[in-house]
Amino acid sequence: MAGKISCIVHTRNSEATLEKALSSVDWVDELVVVDMQSEDETLKIAANYADRILKAEPAPRIDGVRNTFLKELNHQWALVLDSDEYLALDAAQNIKSLIKQHGDNFDAFAFPRFNYLAGVPLMGGGRYPDHQIRLFRNGSVKWHDSNHQLPEVITGPDRLMKLTPPNCLHIHHPNYENLQEFMAKQISYALNDTYPQDPAAFEFSEYIARAHEQLALRSEPQTDGDVSHALALVMAWDSLLRGLIHWDRLDPKPPLNYLSALPAGATKVPHSKIALRKMLGRHLAWKHILAALVYRLRRLLHKFKPGRKRDSQ
Secondary structure, rough: OOOOEEEEEEOOOOOOOOHHHOOOOOOOOOOEEEEEEOOOOOHHHHOOOOOEEEEEOOOOOOOHHHHHHHOOOOOEEEOOOOOOOOOOOOOHHHHHHHHHHHHOOEEEOEEEEEEEEOOEEEOOOOOOOEHHHEEEOOOOEHHHHHHHHHHOOOHHHHHEEOOOOOOOOOOEEEEEEHHHHHHHHHHHHHHHHOOOOOOOHHOOOHHHOOOOHHHHHHHHHHHHHHHHHHHHHHHHHHHHHHHHHHHOOOOOOOOOOHHHHHHHHHHHOOOOHHHHHHHOOOOHHHHHHHHHHHHHHHHHHHHOOOOOOOOOO
């Protein structure tokens, strides 16, 4: 039905965080939990809040799974929340107001997100505002088979509205209790990701370049102190780890050439590239950087198109 909202939450052994997540969206018109064979108290908690609980096989990459279950929702607008996230008390009022005021001009809305380490929000190194596309007209958004990548707005980037912080609705994401938990999850994501299978196209220097890039982008001690340096080092290490996993899965394996790759990788990160990523989104893949640039240009043209009233955001 027009204007009504379905919320979908995917779970897998989520008992520690699920109640806070579901109670923050208990105002929606339909609440659907998709459980991937939880073995703890997840289903018991979900039964207290959900209108429906759907069963799914465990999946190493959650993003692509979302598309299948979005088709199960009954209402026009879809709200997506992870089981370790929650919304503030005024979320219902803010989301309904967004749809009422901007639903005719936009199909999707990107909310800023606070990410926490040991209960403290991380404000630097590209971890804020960390916009997430979580409210959209069902059928207008598509996820790809990956882990924690932004979905594609298939009706076009000009149909996406990004909320401007700080005075707007936020997602709260208490990610990690400590650095060790962060490292363990990065290893899991890297091992369960997909990699190109053509040995001839493999260049370890590309992963080294990405490691240099992560060090440059993620270090902001003026906002997050030494934690910023620690997280930057973990993300640089993650880039190298992914390169080795990629190489290990190739058959035949090409030469690693790690010594020659070190200087080659360092030269692939010009200052202009770093500056552009800082401006448009440090955490994004390049395809999303380009999409963000196209979005900004289209919004600018849209605002100054003759005879068209400017949208207020």
